[in-house]
Amino acid sequence: MRITAIESSVVALPFSMGGPHPLFAGQPWDRLEILLVRVETEEGLVGWGEAFGHAAIPATKAALDTIVAPLVVGRDARDINAITRQVLHGVHLLGRNGPFVYAFSGIEIALWDLLGKRSGQPLWRLLSGSAPDPAGLDAYASLLSYGGDLELVARNTADARAQGYRHVKLHELTREAVLAAKAAAPDAAIMLDVNCAWTPPVARDMAASLARDGLAWLEEPVWPPEDSAGLASLRRFGIPLTAGENTAGLFGFRALMEAGAIDIAQPSVTKLGGIGEMLQVIALARAHGVEVVPHCPYFGPGFVATVHIAAAQVERPLIEVLWLEMEANPFDPWVRVRDGKVEVPTAPGLGCDPDPAVLARYRRAAPTRIEARRAA
Ligand SMILES: [Mg+2]
Known part of the structure; x- marks a missing residue:
């Protein structure tokens, strides 16, 4: 199953989010972008992947087109472990957590899609899962930041609950926001994600003030994210702690777990090296008695892979879904939530090939194509 070509392209989807659009890494954020990876084999199979993401897309796409895809074309698409080892070793001097690993993650997801298509099995089956409940997996609404506007926090929390979500996560920085959300949806579980806003002493004060508010979890309270001892110092306040979206691979998670820093691990399949690395993190979490709730605020094959x-590997699946409304998405309906649930595809591979008309309509530019050299 020789890989003959790898294409990358960016799809940009207009969206609304129940409030003004925020900045993301200093850039105006008014389009959801997907960095799509398409891998072709000599027998004409096509696999789809997604690489992280958001404001990192131009950097990830450059890493993919210039370094990572050329290392993968010409290889046998079934050799996922060997390709992973060789590519990640080949680029490790360029960063163990960032565009090169994100780029490889997108290709690796596409290789699993190909493996499933070639064997006629959905990915959950390849991962030893049982047939998923047709009702789907529980999803949680991941609200974007409303910049401390309590009225918008309350309104969007209530709307998410009314649409069937039983779990709502805030990207805010204050206890007042948590109380506003709880008042707006008293029977919902509320989570708070502060994206590493606080040094450990400030985080401990905040955790003390939040300790009796019944938060389902407090996410990434500590700056910098690799300060596992600082994070572990918050465990005594009794709020479940989560982290992992900025953690580099298996060994990054090992450091977090050995420090006793987290109750819930949040590996991100488009960031940490793909599905194989994610499976190792899940096994590690199992050995440490740590739950897994994946990080997946994305909108294409990476979301569906998650x-x-x-479905196959997590005991109590809970899927992160950004609280916003997309005008359209080439991966519909697999990236949509109905009554707080996400359906698991049953067709081979990821089971979510994109709609070509929607792709063509929202693509930013023609794909960049890297082809294998023909055998002499
Ligand atoms: Mg987060």
Whole structure:
């Protein structure tokens, strides 16, 4: 199953989010972008992947087109472990957590899609899962930041609950926001994600003030994210702690778990090296008695891969879904939530090939194509 070509392209989807659009890494954020990876084999099979993401897309795409895809074309698409080892070793001097690993993650997801298509099995089956509940997996609404606007926090929390979500996560920085959300949806579980806003002493004060508010979890309270001892110092306040979206691979997670820093691990399949690395993190979490709730605020094959992995490998799946409304998405309906649930595809591979008309309509530019050299 020789890989003959790898294409990358960016799809940009207009969206609304129940409030003003925020900045993301200093850039205006008014389009959801997907960095799509398409891998072709000599027998004409096509696999789809997604690489992280958001404001990192131009950097990830450059890493993919210039370094990572050329290392993978010409290889046998079934050799996922060997390709992973060789590519990640080949680029390790360029960064163990960032565009090169994100780029490889997108290709690796596409290789699993190909493996499933070639064997006629959905990804959850390849991962030893049982047939998923047709009702789907529980999803949680991941609200974007409303910049401390309590009225918007309350309104969007209530709307998410009314649409069937039983779990709502805030990207805010204050206890007042948590109380506003709880008042707006008293029977919902509320989570708070502060994206590493606080040094450990400030985080401990905040955790003390939040300790009796019944938060389902407090996410990434400590700056910098690799300060596992600082994070572990918050465990005594009794709020479940989560982290992992900025953690580099298996060994990054090992450091977090050995420090006793987290109750819930949040590996991100488009960031940490793909499905194989994610499976190792899940096994490690199992050995440490740590739950897994994947990080997946994305909108294409990476999201769908996360749904398959969670269905097959996670005891209590809970899928992160950004609280916003997309005008359209080439991966519909697999990236949509109905009554707080996400359906698991049953067709081979990821089971979510994109709609070509929607792709063509929202693509930013023609794909960049890297082809294998023909055998002499
Ligand atoms: Mg987060």
